[in-house]
Amino acid sequence: MRVALVVAATKAGGIGHQGQLPWHLKADMQHFRDITTKTEQPAAINAVIMGRKTFESIPDKFRPLHGRLNVVLSTQKPATLNYPPGVLVASSLQEAFEFLDISPEVIETAYIIGGASVYNEALAKPEYSHYIFMTKVHKDVLCDTVMDMKHLDAYEHDPNFPVQPSLIGVDSGLTTHINLLTHADKQEHKEDDVEYTISLLRRKQ
Numbered sequence: 098m099r100v101a102l103v104v105a106a107t108k109a110g111g112i113g114h115q116g117q118l119p120w121h122l123k124a125d126m127q128h129f130r131d132i133t134t135k136t137e138q139p140a141a142i143n144a145v146i147m148g149r150k151t152f153e154s155i156p157d158k159f160r161p162l163h164g165r166l167n168v169v170l171s172t173q174k175p176a177t178l179n180y181p182p183g184v185l186v187a188s189s190l191q192e193a194f195e196f197l198d199i200s201p202e203v204i205e206t207a208y209i210i211g212g213a214s215v216y217n218e219a220l221a222k223p224e225y226s227h228y229i230f231m232t233k234v235h236k237d238v239l240c241d242t243v244m245d246m247k248h249l250d251a252y253e254h255d256p257n258f259p260v261q262p263s264l265i266g267v268d269s270g271l272t273t274h275i276n277l278l279t280h281a282d283k284q285e286h287k288e289d290d291v292e293y294t295i296s297l298l299r300r301k302q
């Protein structure tokens with residue numbers, strides 16, 4: 098199972114404001130949906146791992162995130178959270194991965210999707226994040242939830258991104274995702290006066 102992280106952050110690491118995303122970026126949401134939903138193996142699905150506050154920030158009609166196994170981290174007892182059937186509650190990141198290991202479904206990629214504490218914990222441990230799908234928000238948007246950007250020093254831009262056609266298939270693990278990114282309309286976007294860039298980072302060897 099691959100493990101990747103998906104995040105949209107300002108230069109200062111801002112990711113949230115008042116329990117919500119600080120921006121509304123349609124192309125980025127579409128990118129998030131595609132990346133986390135699509136699989137290379139038809140019989141497989143992906144998992145999304147997130148903190149309780151992130152899960153609860155998703156509008157009711159969209160949660161659990163459709164077509165993906167939702168794993169929510171919380172120190173609370175699952176029964177007290179009363180989440181819909183199919184949502185797994187794990188008491189630690191390690192337990193989340195243990196659940197995925199014994200899942201009856203084939204999990205192709207586990208995507209760590211926030212918030213700040215979960216990103217920080219995952220990025221501190223190489224085994225918890227091989228790749229980062231990074232949306233860099235170039236505007237200095239007001240945020241009250243901030244991730245630690247120093248963790249990104251351990252990552253570099255994937256030199257194969259945008260991928261050369263001749264390389265497709267060499268690193269089969271990433272082919273679907275790189276294709277999705279390559280075929281996404283553009284890497285540079287501007288919406289609501291917010292410029293942002295989507296890229297793929299790989300952990301340095």
Ligand SMILES: NC(=O)c1ccc[n+]([C@@H]2O[C@H](COP(=O)([O-])OP(=O)(O)OC[C@H]3O[C@@H](n4cnc5c(N)ncnc54)[C@H](OP(=O)(O)O)[C@@H]3O)[C@@H](O)[C@H]2O)c1
Binds near residue numbers: 118148150242
């Ligand atoms: N820009 C982005 O890409 C992005 C992505 C995701 C979220 N966000 C934003 O970030 C904000 C939410 O992030 P946040 O950092 O405040 O909260 P969060 O990480 O989503 O949730 C924090 C909660 O998750 C649980 N938790 C976290 N790590 C855990 C662990 N290792 N073991 C057990 N439980 C754990 C705890 O729940 P209990 O209190 O129940 O124990 C903790 O209070 C929102 O504004 C959201 O919109 C932004």
